[in-house]
Amino acid sequence: MESARDKRTGEIVDAEQLWIINPVDPMGYECRGCSAQATPCSYRPENKVRPYFSAKDGHNAGCDVEGEVALVKRARKQRVTIREGFPGSFPNRLVLRDTRPVSSPDGSPTAPSSDGGRRTGSNGSSERCRNRHWAAQTIRPICRTFINYPFDRDLPLVVPGVTADTYQHVFRSLKSDQVIQYPEPRLFYAPISWKASIADDDRLEIQLSYGEWKERKLTRPYRVRMDWTDWSAAKRNYVSREIETARSEYMTAKKRGDKEKGWLFFIGRQDESDSTLFHVDDHRLVCCVVNEVIYP
Structure with missing residues (x-):
């Protein structure tokens, strides 16, 4: 996986950011699509490949992230947006925070997370909201979306200081x-x-x-x-x-x-x-x- 959710803050962390996080908490991340444990990999200086997250125990049923590989493969050849909307999740805005959110003693974010945080289910249990739009903390996941979905670049995107509002017009070669x-x-x-x-x-x-x-x-x-x-x-x-x-x-x-x-x-x-x-x-x-x- 190229990104995962920080369990403490609720923010989406791109894998390459592991290069700058010290120390890296090996148990501190979860899949942003299904909350399965996401293990940081290949982030140490001696590693030759880029960092990534691995759901070593598998994803939970119906996880959007698990299906992204097949979706991207199809999206590189054709448009995947349908009348009901885009079938996957993607960053629709860039948010640059100078400080990390403060977490409460139980480890949950004290402020709304970048993709909606948690809500209480009908049975009283705590479950993760599934919001297909989320805030990127760097431009990297936004750039990957631009590359991965060439026929869907009319997706909305807000970047501070840029007047355009879609992927097609925010980017310029x-x-x-x-x-x-x-x-x-x-x-x-x-x-x-x-x-x-x-x-x-x-x-x-x-x-x-x-x-x-x-x-x-x-x-x-x-x-x-x-x-x-x-x-x-x-x-x-x-x-x-x-x-x-x-x-x-x-x-x-x-x-x-x-x-x-x-x-x-x-x-x-x-x-x-x-x-x-x-x-x-x-x-x-x-x-x-x-x-x-x-x-x-």
């Missing part, structure tokens, strides 16, 4: 062969370059494979600069590790002949004097996903 000034904030994306990132105490800079070309050579590539002077070491390592993991996965996919690329997604400010440069100042507003982006 950078120009592959031209450097331009973008008039409005969007969730931008482009393939990363195989060239190594540049890092120092003040910033991490990533080159992309889109930009201005001359004689089949990329002469003015777009760049994304993480202005991380005030970031903790954990946040720096978190972003750096994801970028390098994605670059390695991208190169491996290329050697296999796959269509997958390493796509950098970000919400940033375009430099006023250098249109090739974007600034990102929050680690939650950048991610790198290795997959094929389909354009219906």
Whole structure:
């Protein structure tokens, strides 16, 4: 599983966030679809693959999350939204909280959780509300939804600072062969370059494979600069590790002949004097996903 619910706070946690959580509670997560125990896996520094959650004892009957693999496989080929609505769950908003919710002594959230929290069933038992919309804490699950459901990008999406209100219009690809000034904030994306990132105490800079070309050579590539002077070491390592993991996965996919690329997604400010440069100042507003982006 790519995400799970934090039992203490009720928030949805993306698996890659395990890289920055210290310590990781091995019993602190549950499936966001059925509340089955979700075990964090592959999050330690020595692990070579990305973190993930595993429902080792299986999901409960009727779990939406368990059926997502088959749904995504079908959604990559055709529209899956029907008259009654979208058949799965998805993040419909980005919520950036500066502090984690406070939990009560029994471990339940004291404030409403990102997907509706708990309610009391007709028999008096406590059961989890099944809300198909939920709030993402980083852009990563939103980007996965954009990739996984190419024919359903009319799904609603609210991102702070972006005036658009659907997946189709919130996301915008950078120009592959031209450097331009973008008039409005969007969730931008482009393939990363195989060239190594540049890092120092003040910033991490990533080159992309889109930009201005001359004689089949990329002469003015777009760049994304993480202005991380005030970031903790954990946040720096978190972003750096994801970028390098994605670059390695991208190169491996290329050697296999796959269509997958390493796509950098970000919400940033375009430099006023250098249109090739974007600034990102929050680690939650950048991610790198290795997959094929389909354009219906």
